[in-house]
Amino acid sequence: MSHKNSQSKNKTSIGKRLLSKNIVPAAVLIAVVCATVTIVHWPALSAKVLSFDDSQYFTDNVLVQNPGWTSAKRFLTEVLKPSTVRGYYQPLAMISLMFDYALGGRENNLLPFHRTSLILHVANTALIIVLLYLLFGQIWVAVGVGLLFGVHPMTVEPIPWVGERKTLLAAFFSLWSLVLYVYPRVTGHKSRVTGFYIGSLIAYLLALMSKPTSTPLPAAMLLIDYWPLRRLDRRAVFEKIPFFSLGAVSGVITYLSQSLAGSVISPGKFGPWRIPLILCHNIIFYLYKMVWPVKLSSHYPFPEPLNLSQPMVLAGVVGTCILIALLVLSFRWTRAALTGWLIFFVMIFPTMQSLRFSDVIASDKFVYLPSAGLLMILAAFLVWLCKNRLRFVSILAAAIIILCASGEAVATRRYLVYWRDSMDLCRHMLELAPNAAPLHRMMGNRLNSQNRFEEAISHHKEALRLAPGWAMAYNSLGAAYGGLGRYEEAIQAYKDAIRLKPDYAEAYYNLGVSCSKLGRDAEAVQFYKQAIAINPDYADAYYNLGVSYGKLGRMQEEIESYKKAVGIKPNHSGAYYNLGCCYSELGRPEEAIQAYTQAIRMKPDYAEAYYNLGNTYYEVGSKKKAIELYKQAIKIKPDLADAHYNLGAAYLAVGDSNSALEEYKTLKTLDVERANKLLKLIGK
Numbered sequence: 001m002s003h004k005n006s007q008s009k010n011k012t013s014i015g016k017r018l019l020s021k022n023i024v025p026a027a028v029l030i031a032v033v034c035a036t037v038t039i040v041h042w043p044a045l046s047a048k049v050l051s052f053d054d055s056q057y058f059t060d061n062v063l064v065q066n067p068g069w070t071s072a073k074r075f076l077t078e079v080l081k082p083s084t085v086r087g088y089y090q091p092l093a094m095i096s097l098m099f100d101y102a103l104g105g106r107e108n109n110l111l112p113f114h115r116t117s118l119i120l121h122v123a124n125t126a127l128i129i130v131l132l133y134l135l136f137g138q139i140w141v142a143v144g145v146g147l148l149f150g151v152h153p154m155t156v157e158p159i160p161w162v163g164e165r166k167t168l169l170a171a172f173f174s175l176w177s178l179v180l181y182v183y184p185r186v187t188g189h190k191s192r193v194t195g196f197y198i199g200s201l202i203a204y205l206l207a208l209m210s211k212p213t214s215t216p217l218p219a220a221m222l223l224i225d226y227w228p229l230r231r232l233d234r235r236a237v238f239e240k241i242p243f244f245s246l247g248a249v250s251g252v253i254t255y256l257s258q259s260l261a262g263s264v265i266s267p268g269k270f271g272p273w274r275i276p277l278i279l280c281h282n283i284i285f286y287l288y289k290m291v292w293p294v295k296l297s298s299h300y301p302f303p304e305p306l307n308l309s310q311p312m313v314l315a316g317v318v319g320t321c322i323l324i325a326l327l328v329l330s331f332r333w334t335r336a337a338l339t340g341w342l343i344f345f346v347m348i349f350p351t352m353q354s355l356r357f358s359d360v361i362a363s364d365k366f367v368y369l370p371s372a373g374l375l376m377i378l379a380a381f382l383v384w385l386c387k388n389r390l391r392f393v394s395i396l397a398a399a400i401i402i403l404c405a406s407g408e409a410v411a412t413r414r415y416l417v418y419w420r421d422s423m424d425l426c427r428h429m430l431e432l433a434p435n436a437a438p439l440h441r442m443m444g445n446r447l448n449s450q451n452r453f454e455e456a457i458s459h460h461k462e463a464l465r466l467a468p469g470w471a472m473a474y475n476s477l478g479a480a481y482g483g484l485g486r487y488e489e490a491i492q493a494y495k496d497a498i499r500l501k502p503d504y505a506e507a508y509y510n511l512g513v514s515c516s517k518l519g520r521d522a523e524a525v526q527f528y529k530q531a532i533a534i535n536p537d538y539a540d541a542y543y544n545l546g547v548s549y550g551k552l553g554r555m556q557e558e559i560e561s562y563k564k565a566v567g568i569k570p571n572h573s574g575a576y577y578n579l580g581c582c583y584s585e586l587g588r589p590e591e592a593i594q595a596y597t598q599a600i601r602m603k604p605d606y607a608e609a610y611y612n613l614g615n616t617y618y619e620v621g622s623k624k625k626a627i628e629l630y631k632q633a634i635k636i637k638p639d640l641a642d643a644h645y646n647l648g649a650a651y652l653a654v655g656d657s658n659s660a661l662e663e664y665k666t667l668k669t670l671d672v673e674r675a676n677k678l679l680k681l682i683g684k
Contacts, residue, residue, distance in 0.1 A: 029143045030129050034122045037150035040409045041121065045114045047160035047419040050107070051298060052442060056085050057163035058097060059107055062537050062569050067102035079253060081260045083537060088254045092210045093166035110162065117159045120168040125150035127175035128372060132379045134182045135228050141382045144401040145375050153293040153411045154371075157364040160419040161298065164365055170211035171369040177203035178372075181221055185229060201242055208246060212254040212350070214369070218243035219346045223373075227335035228380065277306055278353050281316035282362050283323065286348070290367065290374065293408070296415055297429045301436045302361045336380040343373030359438055422446045437467035444476050453483040471501035478510055487514045505534035509541045512548070521548040539569035546578060555582055566598075573603035580609070584616055592616045607637035615646065623653045641671040648678045657682055 050059065058064055061084045063071035075091040082089065105112035129146035133139050158164040180200035184193045207214035218240045226232040303310040330337040347370035353361060386394040418428040426443040433439060444459035460477035464470060478493030491514045497507040512527035528545040532538050546561030559582050565575040580595035596613035600606050614629030630647035633640055648663035660682050667675035
């Protein structure tokens with residue numbers, strides 16, 4: 001029998017197994033693995049970490065925080081220069097975060113984000129198993145290798161890190177693309193090839209729209225055609241043309257958008273040996289971390305110096321030379337090792353820092369999808385090991401997989417401990433990389449959020465010592481000074497940030513806040529306007545612009561600023577509240593009621609809004625309604641003396657002097673002067 005006929009027979013037998021009763025136990029095994037992966041990663045659901053870029057992906061992203069078709073349209077149409085995310089085109093990732101926000105995801109409730117991410121990771125584990133089953137036809141091998149992927153500690157990072165939704169989503173669509181591509185080719189469904197091909201192409205497009213690191217997938221497909229499909233010919237190459245065309249377009253868009261974001265450093269800026277040294281370092285670094293996943297971090301800084309005097313760089317060069325030699329030698333016996341490694345290398349290459357776009361040399365998340373190539377090598381080895389061998393060999397292999405998976409699960413749980421909150425993660429990363437400026441800034445920002453400003457200042461200054469001329473560190477330093485009321489020093493820090501980065505909208509905004517704190521609202525107005533000129537969607541800048549206009553007595557401009565703030569950020573309760581105050585002052589009660597009501601809708605525990613709404617209803621003669629609102633304000637904020645006084649007066653207005661007297665008794669413990677005033681109204 002010819003080799004070609006043997007291949008055809010093997011594919012047909014695999015197809016029969018896939019469509020036979022074996023599908024039920026296969027589904028059960030996949031479900032067991034998915035349940036295990038869910039249990040191991042379960043603590044990620046309670047993680048409270050806000051990591052490096054979560055501000056632009058979530059906490060400060062006005063489009064994510066305004067779910068709807070308008071936001072989705074902007075994510076889809078802002079191709080070369082996304083307005084809310086610095087960097088490349090990733091609309092599907094942003095839309096998925098927008099959906100989670102609509103489901104209740106907030107800064108103090110990250111569960112909806114983590115839940116979706118965990119579901120995606122579990123789904124990716126199932127897709128890995130299906131892909132390996134299709135390629136090698138052994139469900140137990142596919143399940144075992146898929147389990148090792150699903151519980152591996154290096155898969156932790158994208159789940160609790162909100163901004164890394166893109167990694168999980170891109171992997172999800174990429175794996176679907178591979179499964180749809182492989183399925184008809186191993187099952188012999190020639191009549192359905194076109195449909196699966198179109199599905200695979202669409203899935204690839206969706207992957208690119210999630211994260212462009214999926215770009216090399218067509219090259220990985222060609223390698224899979226070579227091995228294990230063994231169908232690499234002119235037709236296989238020709239059918240990849242649409243895939244490569246999409247990838248080329250995506251690559252151009254990604255480069256241009258990253259360049260416009262100012263975060264791409266070309267290789268020419270460094271010496272000719274930098275790229276080979278980085279590639280060698282990363283090849284061995286990733287293999288080492290996958291085999292021995294200890295001291296994992298979200299920040300692996302560039303080794304200093306980046307030359308052969310650095311032990312990790314030297315180990316990378318020597319290790320890479322040995323690895324390549326072994327892979328070439330293995331080709332005499334099998335295609336698996338070299339081809340699987342090439343799949344890994346091709347898929348991870350866009351993140352290998354040939355074009356520097358990040359301040360880290362490597363990252364756990366970068367290996368998430370490319371690891372499929374190494375999993376194929378392991379699956380092929382296990383199939384060979386168990387084929388025509390003694391039964392105890394298969395049992396031994398299964399025992400080793402279970403033992404390794406158990407060790408991985410323990411390591412994953414231990415690593416997840418650091419993701420409980422931002423401070424724990426910062427401390428962990430700083431222990432591993434004490435001279436990393438971004439980590440000091442991140443720690444400083446976390447301390448800023450806890451009002452520990454003196455400690456924060458020391459970290460921000462350390463960040464500037466390690467990275468002089470870093471605008472973002474100056475901005476964070478200014479925030480710490482501002483927290484201590486040292487506004488002149490804060491202003492100088494913000495001006496330093498703007499000097500280094502003239503289009504720094506946040507620094508202009510913060511500069512306006514500091515000037516306003518010093519009573520220099522005319523200056524503040526100009527700085528807020530500058531921030532808005534750079535970022536027209538800056539809702540908080542419009543809000544504070546309105547506040548400054550109010551202090552300057554320019555009420556009409558104040559109102560217009562608040563309107564623009566809520567137009568951009570409809571859940572801005574403060575802007576609605578201030579609008580209500582303006583309308584009340586202008587004697588426009590109906591508009592005031594609408595504004596206060598919106599403020600309460602956005603912030604149900606807004607005691608002052610209930611109080612002012614009560615005042616407005618009282619003024620228009622709705623005394624009973626006013627009483628209800630005063631009570632609600634007091635329920636939320638029992639020490640709100642103004643609400644107690646006005647409630648007492650409202651009771652008198654409806655003839656309930658006994659209730660008014662009760663309010664007087666309460667008010668005596670809060671504000672004696674106001675209590676006596678109420679007592680005079682009561683007439684006792």
